[in-house]
Amino acid sequence: xxxxTYPQPAQFIGGSWREGRSxxxxxxxNPATEQVLALVRCASAEDVDDAILATxxxxxxxxxxxxxxxxxxxxxxxxxxxxxxQAIARVLCLEQGKPLAEGVREVAMAADVLEWSAEEGxxxxxxxxxxxxxxxxxxxxxxxxxxxxxxxxxxxPLLTPxxxxxxxxxxxxxxxxxxxxxxxxxxxxxxxxxxxxxxxxGTLNLLLGDPAPISHHLISHPxxxxxxxxxxxxxGKELAAxxxxxxxxxxxxxxxxxxxxxxxxxxPRRVAEAIAPVKFRNAGQLxxxxxxFFVQDAIYEEFxxxxxxxxxxxxVGDGLDxxxxxxxxxxxxxxxxVDALVQDALANGAKLACGGRRLGDRGYxxxxxxxxxxxxxxxxxxxxxxxxxxxxxxxxxxxxxxxxANSVPYxxxxxxxxxxxxxxxxxxxxxxxxxxxVNSFYxxxxxxxxxxxxxxxxxxxxxxxxxxxxxxxxxVSQGYL
Ligand code: NAD
Numbered sequence: 001x002x003x004x005t006y007p008q009p010a011q012f013i014g015g016s017w018r019e020g021r022s023x024x025x026x027x028x029x030n031p032a033t034e035q036v037l038a039l040v041r042c043a044s045a046e047d048v049d050d051a052i053l054a055t056x057x058x059x060x061x062x063x064x065x066x067x068x069x070x071x072x073x074x075x076x077x078x079x080x081x082x083x084x085x086q087a088i089a090r091v092l093c094l095e096q097g098k099p100l101a102e103g104v105r106e107v108a109m110a111a112d113v114l115e116w117s118a119e120e121g122x123x124x125x126x127x128x129x130x131x132x133x134x135x136x137x138x139x140x141x142x143x144x145x146x147x148x149x150x151x152x153x154x155x156x157p158l159l160t161p162x163x164x165x166x167x168x169x170x171x172x173x174x175x176x177x178x179x180x181x182x183x184x185x186x187x188x189x190x191x192x193x194x195x196x197x198x199x200x201x202g203t204l205n206l207l208l209g210d211p212a213p214i215s216h217h218l219i220s221h222p223x224x225x226x227x228x229x230x231x232x233x234x235x236g237k238e239l240a241a242x243x244x245x246x247x248x249x250x251x252x253x254x255x256x257x258x259x260x261x262x263x264x265x266x267x268p269r270r271v272a273e274a275i276a277p278v279k280f281r282n283a284g285q286l287x288x289x290x291x292x293f294f295v296q297d298a299i300y301e302e303f304x305x306x307x308x309x310x311x312x313x314x315x316v317g318d319g320l321d322x323x324x325x326x327x328x329x330x331x332x333x334x335x336x337x338v339d340a341l342v343q344d345a346l347a348n349g350a351k352l353a354c355g356g357r358r359l360g361d362r363g364y365x366x367x368x369x370x371x372x373x374x375x376x377x378x379x380x381x382x383x384x385x386x387x388x389x390x391x392x393x394x395x396x397x398x399x400x401x402x403x404x405a406n407s408v409p410y411x412x413x414x415x416x417x418x419x420x421x422x423x424x425x426x427x428x429x430x431x432x433x434x435x436x437x438v439n440s441f442y443x444x445x446x447x448x449x450x451x452x453x454x455x456x457x458x459x460x461x462x463x464x465x466x467x468x469x470x471x472x473x474x475x476v477s478q479g480y481l
Contacts, residue, residue, distance in 0.1 A: 136477055
């Protein structure tokens with residue numbers, strides 16, 4: 001698929017694809033070539049109102065559809081995603097930059113999420129509470145919360161929307177989604193799969209355009225009952241404040257700054273080789289990416305050398321090239337932000353083990369970078385790098401490393417490596433994080449809860465907790481006349 005065959009993005013409102021009616025137009029760029037893939041006409045305020053109206057009209061019949069029927073649509077959509085895997089992976093590569101193999105993996109994970117949601121939707125169980133009054137029966141039932149506004153970013157433009165849409169639809173809630181205006185086509189592929197699987201018109205609507213006015217309009221509207229956002233902590237807090245003034249439930253999946261604790265009972269080379277593909281996945285632009293490395297004194301030098309050797313030999317290039325293992329950063333903002341963090345760390349005394357520079361002058365490529373002896377005062381130790389940079393420092397004791405790991409406002413993912421069971425138990429309980437991987441990177445799956453604490457947000461996606469976010473509790477007390 002060349003640039004010219006990139007699908008033309010459009011709004012999806014009430015079951016029809018159409019151009020936005022605003023005067024504003026945004027460019028979608030290929031981050032590997034900087035070429036324009038498409039021009040997208042943005043949604044106007046009238047388009048947003050149309051999407052809300054379509055959602056309201058679809059609400060009653062979707063909430064009353066059986067969980068089995070809702071599940072059938074989700075399962076059929078999962079099958080369509082799998083059948084379209086190669087084409088969607090290419091779209092992900094073109095608009096977001098990830099290598100094709102990572103695109104294929106994202107499609108598989110999105111399909112798994114829809115399938116899990118289809119199954120779990122059947123298990124929105126309530127309960128019967130024995131009454132203290134004779135002749136009274138008491139039920140606790142779980143019902144769909146109602147229309148949902150979802151906002152998703154550019155780093156996983158298929159998987160993140162699938163997590164939100166899958167759970168919402170399974171629970172019986174219609175959705176208006178505003179994906180990133182920079183990577184619209186992958187989300188459109190998901191919407192198309194659901195529409196082709198028989199989702200009734202209006203049950204899922206998609207808007208593209210300027211995020212702030214669209215989110216403000218949707219969150220303020222009385223018909224929207226739940227807001228879900230994935231993106232930066234700054235924007236998440238703004239949206240939470242707005243949702244708060246309208247007493248709306250909001251789920252936030254925000255930034256992370258995952259600490260990696262490597263204890264001296266590990267083989268440093270083995271850990272470095274295992275962690276490198278995870279670190280450089282999506283060029284480090286994942287909220288759960290390992291980002292602050294603390295390595296115990298005895299194995300410190302060996303770990304730095306091993307990770308630098310893997311990083312320096314990683315093939316970086318256009319994701320369409322089958323040899324590529326790491327693609328470009330997703331946009332020019334990231335190149336500037338990542339380089340500024342690297343330069344700041346060096347100015348603060350960090351040592352450059354490899355990388356540390358932009359690659360080429362076309363496309364947003366940045367070399368896989370390893371920095372050692374990075375002091376806590378360097379910005380990269382407290383600001384989310386969202387890029388292919390590994391800052392490493394040494395530690396001596398458990399107490400010291402736990403304190404440093406917990407010292408930032410983020411609390412999304414965290415990782416620890418040790419063969420000592422007592423250490424494993426201790427770090428798992430002391431790390432302030434929504435997810436802890438101990439000798440494991442499997443922290444994001446359809447059936448396990450995903451989300452953070454502290455400034456990393458609130459609410460969980462996936463797992464039984466994911467469905468729960470779209471349900472409200474109703475108590476029914478019933479007597480006999
Ligand atoms: P940004 O905060 O400007 O945008 C992030 C996403 O939020 C984009 O998709 C954008 O469309 C959306 N957005 C922005 N303003 C919005 C608004 N008012 N209402 C609704 N949606 C809005 O940030 P950026 O420059 O793209 O990235 C900056 C940082 O954000 C990154 O360094 C990273 O720390 C974080 N980020 C996190 C995730 C994640 O998965 N949690 C994803 C993308 C970015």
